[in-house]
Amino acid sequence: MTAGQVLKGIEFFHPGGATPLLLDLYLPAGSDAGCDTGADAGESGFPAVIHFHGGGWRMGERSSLGPTVDGFGLSPIEQLVEAGFVVASADYRLTDAATFPAQLLDAKAAVRWLRAHAADYGVDPGRIYAWGDSAGGHLASLVGLTARAATDGATDDDVAAVAAWYPPTDLNRMGEQARPDAVARADDPGSREALLIGAQPADAPDKAKAASPLTYVHPDAPPFLLVHGTADRFVPVAQSASLTEALESAGAAVELLLIEDADHMWQLPDGTQAAARQATAATIDFFRRQAQKH
Template identity: 35%
Template sequence: MCSTQIPLGHFRFIILLLVLLKLAQPASAQQPAIARDTSFTTYSAYTKAKKQNPAISIARPPVPRRVRSKNDLVYCTRGAHGLMLDVFYPKAKRKQRLPAVLLVHGGGWRSGDRSQHVPMAQQLAAQGFVAVTAEYRLSTEAQYPAAVLDLKAAIRWMRANASAYAIDTTRIAVWGFSAGGQLAALVGTTNGGPLFEDNQCYPTHSSSVQAIVDVDGILAFLHPESGEGDDSKNTSAATYWFGSAKTVHPELWQQASALTYVGPQTPPTLFINSSVARMHAGRDDMARELSKLGVYYEVQQFSDAPHPFPLFNPWFEPTLDYTVKFLRKVFGPN
């Protein structure tokens, strides 16, 4: 057997060439060197929840055959970070336009991943919706209100690319779980307002949504039911996100509360909740306001469910069912 040795000088040249090629990449193609917080994953949530709910299982339904997808699409670039999303959609009939749903993951605004709701997106696509799972900047990279700005940009991307995926731009919903539910409610209740619009990434398109699905997301931070901001033992997830305690800058915590913006422009809203009251602080107040305004809403609650219930059986299917029935009620048939 013979071997070929590369001269040391040639080896150094190859290494130098690889380094130069890396540096020559455009900034938009490079991801920021940020340590990812992996404290909230589907498996870690399952391990914790299973102690009190031994019969549960992670929801992994079969991928519907007629569902197609496009993955890892950059929808907006923030500095060196190309924010990505995935699109799941059924084959549409010619000239048909389908309602769409943006799904927002949870994780305390600093952890979690858009892949956690791929099963829900796939099942929604099988029901005739275009479902989009999008990442957003977490608090380890950028604090409030960066995540809100990103998600509104994702909605603008959906409208800008409506023709490619047969999206009906008059029927777009935002669906979110936990911190994602808080973000979804905030995105929806601030329709048309300038506060969270940064005019980057498809600024000529609207970021308004026509329905909200809040799955165990807080509606009011400064609320008797809210547990966010209790830093007595550890710094709370929301304190990390806002960059200051609620006693220091309470105006930011109020500004990020969907309840603050409820009005006649608020779209129809579905609340799907666990039995953990602090996870939907402000829900009953918001429901009362919506009722006074004549805005349609629904409240669905699982009395025995842990907080991360939409990730697990037996709650995955009924969560999907509540979502589909609500969206068909407010959007009409596909």
């Protein structure tokens, strides 16, 4: 990484009865850092991306994109910073500490914190975006679709665009959409999805619906980029396809990139980094284009 500072472990939210939640803040060196993407500071500050990690809502850590992607050494977060973005990668409560909607409330708190401190870090408050992988993609999608919703009585949690890698989007249908060779299914006893909502989805369809981004699609949704591998054995590719169809039907802007033969965390049969590279490049290009619109 050639640009700027990394500020580790900044407290952004302290939920009642829980440990404080932290974020890592990655700052570009400046508008003259040599990036040619057009995503520089401008008069109002740098565009910013808030990242939420994956891990099935039960594990994982901020600033990680999962062991496989991290192992590739591509450093997508650092690439975004070098492209002229501030990046904040935020904690959220895992399912051993709280069930949904705690995770969404935490994600929204991260957005509000960054907007409240935009001037401190040279961020343009009108160009804040959300990005996540797997469970983090689920949260990024919910953040984008439930902006200013009265989930916790607070506002100013809107984002200007969302990129989500292989996100769960419809918890009620995940089990039936699973591949025959699925590693995990939402309707398995004690599944990640069951731990998230505190019940088996089939036994609590209303809870599953409330935790599903598909539920909140509306015409004024921010632009979306959904990226999914066609051979995903953890989150069925139909989850991204369904959300894409719903957003298109509502008249919202959405782009769907399907990467052939890619499993979860961009694993390919030949073991190469090609899928991860394609997903990273598409994500940076998407945010660059969004930043240039404003």
